[in-house]
Amino acid sequence: MEPIIEVKNLVKTFDSRGKKITAVNDVSFNVFKGEIFGMIGPNGAGKSTTFSMLTTLTKPTSGSIKIAGFDVEKQDDKIRPIIGIVPQKLSLYPLLTTRENLEFMGKLYNLPKKVMEERIDYYLELVGLEDSADSFTEGFSGGMKQRLSVICAMMHDPQILFWDEPSTGLDPQTRQAIWKLAKKFNEDGKTLIFTTHYMEEAENICDRVAVMNSGKMVALDKPEVLKKTSGSSNLEQVFMHFAGEEVYN
Numbered sequence: 508m509e510p511i512i513e514v515k516n517l518v519k520t521f522d523s524r525g526k527k528i529t530a531v532n533d534v535s536f537n538v539f540k541g542e543i544f545g546m547i548g549p550n551g552a553g554k555s556t557t558f559s560m561l562t563t564l565t566k567p568t569s570g571s572i573k574i575a576g577f578d579v580e581k582q583d584d585k586i587r588p589i590i591g592i593v594p595q596k597l598s599l600y601p602l603l604t605t606r607e608n609l610e611f612m613g614k615l616y617n618l619p620k621k622v623m624e625e626r627i628d629y630y631l632e633l634v635g636l637e638d639s640a641d642s643f644t645e646g647f648s649g650g651m652k653q654r655l656s657v658i659c660a661m662m663h664d665p666q667i668l669f670w671d672e673p674s675t676g677l678d679p680q681t682r683q684a685i686w687k688l689a690k691k692f693n694e695d696g697k698t699l700i701f702t703t704h705y706m707e708e709a710e711n712i713c714d715r716v717a718v719m720n721s722g723k724m725v726a727l728d729k730p731e732v733l734k735k736t737s738g739s740s741n742l743e744q745v746f747m748h749f750a751g752e753e754v755y756n
């Protein structure tokens with residue numbers, strides 16, 4: 508299998524009021540093209556910091572990251588067009604309508620008008636937001652915002668989608684809709700990498716799951732293998748085994 512993300516000896520330290528915090532501590536792993544890759548771990552484990560470095564937003568302290576063969580530090584201009592990011596804190600424009608938010612993203616990536624319009628109509632229908640196309644996003648529910656955020660991130664047809672906590676705070680029905688969308692994205696041979704606190708989702712959706720704890724990647728494998736090697740019957744027990752903490756949602 509061809510790796511599309513290659514991470515070697517990645518380290519990120521922060522200086523917090525004179526105290527050194529090692530958020531990511533010598534992490535190495537690959538993500539393969541077309542894979543659904545999940546990252547789990549307790550709060551503060553280093554998942555979001557890893558994401559931030561993978562998506563070129565934060566500079567690593569040391570180590571290397573290649574995305575589709577491009578170096579994150581030297582070739583970020585080559586990486587940004589092929590990745591989509593749905594951040595933990597969603598960043599929609601409340602005073603723009605749904606359609607305007609999508610057009611804004613399309614224009615950032617210089618999409619031709621016709622392609623942009625076709626894509627907007629297709630995505631709005633896919634996530635069931637067609638009736639809210641001309642509504643301001645200000646009063647949207649969490650689920651509507653999450654659905655719009657992911658199609659904003661998909662407007663430029665990225666090869667890899669980074670999604671930080673896709674389903675946190677959403678009701679089960681909306682979570683199902685979100686995962687349907689994620690699977691659709693992946694069906695086209697694209698790579699999805701996401702963080703989650705929902706173990707059942709990680710177990711059902713991911714090809715492989717990485718467990719992070721205190722800045723380290725303490726386990727990485729297929730859910731079935733993780734369960735077997737840790738003598739667990741589900742991913743919650745895997746989490747407890749490797750992260751030494753109880754799962755919370």
Ligand SMILES: Nc1ncnc2c1ncn2[C@@H]1O[C@H](COP(=O)(O)OP(=O)(O)OP(=O)(O)O)[C@@H](O)[C@H]1O
Pocket residue numbers: 521522523528529530548549550551552553554555556557
């Ligand atoms: N900008 C920053 N300055 C100082 N410390 C930071 C900064 N960003 C993250 N940290 C620290 O780095 C560690 C890892 O944080 P990170 O947000 O990556 O964890 P996480 O696994 O994503 O947690 P969560 O599940 O809560 O999102 C934490 O101790 C956090 O306080």
